[in-house]
Amino acid sequence: MFDIKWIRDNPDAFDGGLARRGVAPLASALIALDAERRDAQTQAQDIQARRNKIAKEIGAAKAKGEDAGPLIEEVSRSKDAQADAEERARVASAKLDDALAAIPNLPADDIPDGMDESANVEVRRWGTVPSFDFAPKEHFDIGEGLGLMDFERAAKLSGARFVVLRGALARLERALAGFMLDMHTREFGYTEVNPPFMVRDEVLYGTGQLPKFGEDLFKTTDGRWLIPTAEVPLTNLYAGEIIDTDTLPIRVTALTPCFRSEAGAAGTDTRGMIRQHQFSKVEMVSLVHPDQSDAELERMTGCAEEVLKRLGIAYRVMKLSAGDMGFSARRTYDIEVWLPGQDRYREISSCSTCGAFQARRMKARFRVKGEKGTEFLHTLNGSGLAVGRTLIAVLENYQRADGSVAIPEALRPYMGGLETIATHVA
């Protein structure tokens, strides 16, 4: 969400930013709506001011026992004009709000131009892509080969884009999540949160999923929504609040299931667990002072990378192009993990700073000590990591010719000391 006053002062920068996102110029239309709103509002306020004044005079007159009749008449006469001006202000204001709510965040200056992922820029790589003396399989072949990954029964229960994990793979999912959470909480200063998985409209509005992207979500029969990511409840934790600066930065993390309708993804990633209606993810969210948000994004991305480093899996970090970023982001790093079975890097984490964009939507503010007024927080979110995809990465990177899978050292404590997943372990 943008501040109309900023747009008024920087129409060219605004339209320029939108252009980089492939959005047509909007500044002049928004400014016109705003002018209309202010004009009508000023009119209504002038009339109201006059009425307030007369109301007091009436009170004074009555107190003195004087005749207030003429004053009362004057007030009555102004009513229609005021109602008219108020209505015009209300309509213009509503139009303006609706328009603003549908506009994506602008890219930061350093963001590469481009409309899609082909314009993303590689920032760094870590690790060595493993070589195999056999043809590495994709995760679903490995999992099904082990008898521990069952898409058919999942389809029986729930349809396409679901999976049933069993035995050591079910435990591996749990182990990965625990491993990630322990790292973020014990070493990186995040506070673990267990939030609701169902939220109200306004919460999704706050993080930017609504009003535009309701189609991507599941809605419950009583009007709530299943969260598509823990970013939603975590970022909204302080919605509507004014907090003290000395409580910043706020860093929280959560393991939650994520529910996505994948409405626009028909035909892509139909095999395996890359793209599911339900998956679990460890999410990190930071609420910070505006001065800190750039540094915080680097830090957060580092926290996510550390998971893969300790698992010993190669990855690269991509800075997303203007057109490839999500609605609320002003800068995004994707971490892409190497998947030998697919012979390519695939997204496993997305870390974004949203600046004040979400905070303005959800009215999350802080008070500066010793100063008047309030400012909007900056919000950041990042996956640390998507658990299902991490499981895929472990399977593909640690697979062996006999179909078994080695368990990375760092995970073994979480797997009860298990070193290998093989069929007979099931």
Place this chain on the structure above:
RNA sequence: GGAUGGGUGGCAGAGUGGUCGAUUGCACCGGUCUUGAAAACCGGCAGGGGUUCACGCCCCUCGUGGGUUCGAAUCCCACCCCAUCCGCCA
């Protein structure tokens, strides 16, 4: 699902038609005192918007939206939300 109570400033909590945008306390900021701090005392301190070069002036906001009235935090209606009790239940 049934019944009751309630939504007021960062927090707590007064206020039931006329200088109430709101008493008071806490928190916070400035000052006096002190070697320093604490305590005490004095003063300041809601948010948003319009207008102005500026000082300032004005408008709105006591959950939201309507209504009554010359005038509403206070009365009426609808809705949203919260709490408690009962029922059901992991």
